[in-house]
Amino acid sequence: MNDDFEPDMDLAEQILVLLREQPEGCSEYQLIQQLKARHSTHIPNLPLLDKLVLFRTHFLVFNALYRLRDQLWGETSHDLQISPLCVQLQPYTPAVSGVTTQDPLREYYLDMTNLRDTDEDAVERLLASFWSRMRGDYIGERNSAEDPEQKRAALELFELDQVGSSLNLHAIKRRYRQLVSIHHPDRGGSTTRIQSINLAMEILQRYYR
Numbered sequence: 001m002n003d004d005f006e007p008d009m010d011l012a013e014q015i016l017v018l019l020r021e022q023p024e025g026c027s028e029y030q031l032i033q034q035l036k037a038r039h040s041t042h043i044p045n046l047p048l049l050d051k052l053v054l055f056r057t058h059f060l061v062f063n064a065l066y067r068l069r070d071q072l073w074g075e076t077s078h079d080l081q082i083s084p085l086c087v088q089l090q091p092y093t094p095a096v097s098g099v100t101t102q103d104p105l106r107e108y109y110l111d112m113t114n115l116r117d118t119d120e121d122a123v124e125r126l127l128a129s130f131w132s133r134m135r136g137d138y139i140g141e142r143n144s145a146e147d148p149e150q151k152r153a154a155l156e157l158f159e160l161d162q163v164g165s166s167l168n169l170h171a172i173k174r175r176y177r178q179l180v181s182i183h184h185p186d187r188g189g190s191t192t193r194i195q196s197i198n199l200a201m202e203i204l205q206r207y208y209r
Helices: 011-021 028-037 051-075 104-110 120-141 148-157 169-183 191-207
Strands: 078-081 088-091
Touching (some): 011 028, 028 051, 051 078, 051 104, 148 191, 169 191
């Protein structure tokens, strides 16, 4: 049996096929691996250890997810949960589904110039901005009251800022292990990246005990 996708299917259609096969949902990482296993030609068929390959693969998948969500909303057939930890088809609810407010993440991922204009240096600058913000906040606030901006920066770095109230320490630790395995210097990652990941984990442990 050949499980490869039809050659004329775009990435959003391929993702919809996979999500219908697993109503319990899956993580972004699992989704990427399934797309590769079925020989999708819409994402780089390269290891995710390179930071630019990782960024471009992530961007293309999230671009397809937001396009798919808009399509499903337009058809009033389903809603779509979009987060790195869980991508899942959900029932359409008129009261909450649909584009009702400005969504900066949706706007970012649907603008393909953000993919074209983001090179390796830009990926590192995005990381550095998180690192600088967290490092400054952490040094200034570690012995005082909790700082929402510090928490938000850490969640953004882990790409968990859209998960909401269901987020717990177990999920954070799972995401931490994923990031460390991808970005460890022994696997071609950078020391700065690991430092920022470790600091983000330390910050989030203070909020999710």
